Amino acid sequence: MSVELTGGRQPKASVTVIGLGPMGQAMAGAYLDAGYAVTVWNRTAERAERLVARGVELAPSAEAAVAANELVVLSLTDYDAVFAVLESVEAVVAGKVIANLGSDTPERARDVAAWLVERGAGHLTGGVQVPPSGIGSPESSTFYSGPVELFQRHRAALEVLSGVDYRGDDPGLAQLYYQIQMDLFWTSLVGYLHATAIAEANGISAEEFLPYLSSTVASLPGFQAFYAPRIAAGDHRGDVDRLAMGLAGIEHVRHTAEASGVDGALPALLAEVFRRGVEAGDGAASATSLVGRFRAGARAR
Numbered sequence: 001m002s003v004e005l006t007g008g009r010q011p012k013a014s015v016t017v018i019g020l021g022p023m024g025q026a027m028a029g030a031y032l033d034a035g036y037a038v039t040v041w042n043r044t045a046e047r048a049e050r051l052v053a054r055g056v057e058l059a060p061s062a063e064a065a066v067a068a069n070e071l072v073v074l075s076l077t078d079y080d081a082v083f084a085v086l087e088s089v090e091a092v093v094a095g096k097v098i099a100n101l102g103s104d105t106p107e108r109a110r111d112v113a114a115w116l117v118e119r120g121a122g123h124l125t126g127g128v129q130v131p132p133s134g135i136g137s138p139e140s141s142t143f144y145s146g147p148v149e150l151f152q153r154h155r156a157a158l159e160v161l162s163g164v165d166y167r168g169d170d171p172g173l174a175q176l177y178y179q180i181q182m183d184l185f186w187t188s189l190v191g192y193l194h195a196t197a198i199a200e201a202n203g204i205s206a207e208e209f210l211p212y213l214s215s216t217v218a219s220l221p222g223f224q225a226f227y228a229p230r231i232a233a234g235d236h237r238g239d240v241d242r243l244a245m246g247l248a249g250i251e252h253v254r255h256t257a258e259a260s261g262v263d264g265a266l267p268a269l270l271a272e273v274f275r276r277g278v279e280a281g282d283g284a285a286s287a288t289s290l291v292g293r294f295r296a297g298a299r300a301r
Contacts, residue, residue: 012035012036012037013034013035013036013037013156013157014036014037014038014039014068014069014071015031015036015037015038015039015069015071015072015073015157016038016039016040016041016059016065016066016068016069016071016072016073017031017038017039017040017072017073017075018040018041018042018062018065018066018072018073018074018075018076018085019042019074019075019076019077019081019102020040020042020044020047020048020051020075021047021075021077022131022132023075023101023128023131023132023135024040024042024075024076025047025050025051025132026132026133026135026136027073027075027101027135027161028040028051028056029051029054029135029136030135030136030160030161031157031160031161032051032054032055032056033136034160036157036160037057038051038055038056038057039056039057039058039059039065039068039069040056040057040058040059040065041058041059041061041062041064041065045058061088062085062088062089063088063089063091063092065089066089066092066093066096067092069096070095070096070097071096071097071099071154071157072096072097072098072099073099073101073161074098074099074100074101074102075101075102076102077102078102078103078104079102079104079105079108079109079111079112081102082100082102082104082112083112083115086098086112086115086116090119093116093119093120093121094119094120094121095120095121096121096122097121097122097123097124097150097153097154098112098116098121098122098123098124099124099126099154099158100112100123100124100125100126101126101127101128101142101161103127103175103178103179103182104175105172105175105179106172106173106175106176106179107172108175109125109145109171109172109174109175110170110171110172112125112171113125113146113171122146122147122150123146123147123150123171124144124145124146124147124150124151124154124158124171124174125144125145125146125171125172125173125174125175126142126143126144126158126174127142127143127144127174127175127177127178127179127181128142128161128162128178129141129142129143129162129178129181130142130162134162135161135162136160136161136162137162138159138162138163139163140161140162140163141162141163141164141165142158142161142162142163142164142165142174143165143167143173143174143175143177143178144158144164144165144166144167144174145166145167145168145169145170145171145172145173145174145175146169146171146174147169148166148169151164151166165177188217190266191266192213194257194262194266194267195209195213196209196213197257197262197263198256198257198260198262201260201261201262202260226240227286227288230286230288231288231291236282236285236286236288236289236292237285237286238284238285238286239286240286241286241287242283242284242285242286242287243274243277243278243282243283243284243285243286243287243289243290244278244283244284246274246287247271247274247275247278247283250267250270250271250274251267251271253267254267254268254271273290273293274287274290276293277289277290277293280293
């Protein structure tokens with residue numbers, strides 16, 4: 001990374017942050033708090049005003065921002081935005097290490113990494129697991145993947161933002177881990193919201209429902225720990241649960257929702273997934289057999 005010599009003192013660590021949405025602003029602020037010299041750039045320069053008041057340097061262009069430091073952190077909406085920025089700075093990326101902390105698919109992360117390597121730059125993919133409020137906390141975590149030597153070289157700078165979880169050399173791995181976490185997060189959150197809607201439709205407040213919600217959520221790790229080795233072994237015995245029983249239960253949820261005046265589309269979608277498994281002959285198997293059905297369904301399309 002670039003350094004700034006100040007008399008007899010140690011060089012000052014420095015970093016560039018591109019993209020100043022809430023996450024990028026939090027990242028630039030965390031680097032300032034850690035004593036870094038921070039250069040930023042954003043398409044809408046006004047977003048940098050508070051950071052400039054705190055001491056960051058606002059670069060006049062994306063190219064100038066990338067040229068300023070070896071380590072460049074990208075916090076952009078998606079990889080379309082990433083490519084738009086990178087193509088505008090192509091002349092200065094050689095020798096830089098781009099830590100791409102936006103969200104997109106694993107395959108697009110590999111595309112970005114290949115584009116940068118072809119131009120003499122390094123690349124680290126990041127999948128940030130916390131909202132902006134969690135940036136700067138060592139209890140937070142970010143998945144990283146890419147060349148291990150680059151990760152180790154810049155680990156201290158990355159740990160300013162959060163704890164780090166290095167997943168391997170494949171640049172797509174950080175996004176893969178991030179996306180499967182988001183798969184679980186969003187489906188779980190929407191399930192909670194749907195259940196809360198049914199509760200409120202029947203006069204049960206979200207606060208009153210909360211301890212029962214918490215009890216159900218607290219039971220899930222036990223199920224997951226039980227099922228994970230069975231799934232890995234391809235063991236889908238219906239000795240604990242059965243797909244046909246699950247289908248009946250989900251239909252009861254759908255009927256309850258609709259009778260309460262709540263949209264039944266979500267449980268209907270789940271019922272359809274279970275029904276396909278039952279119709280394929282897995283009615284007496286565990287719901288874990290759906291793992292294979294999901295994979296087979298993707299191949300069929």
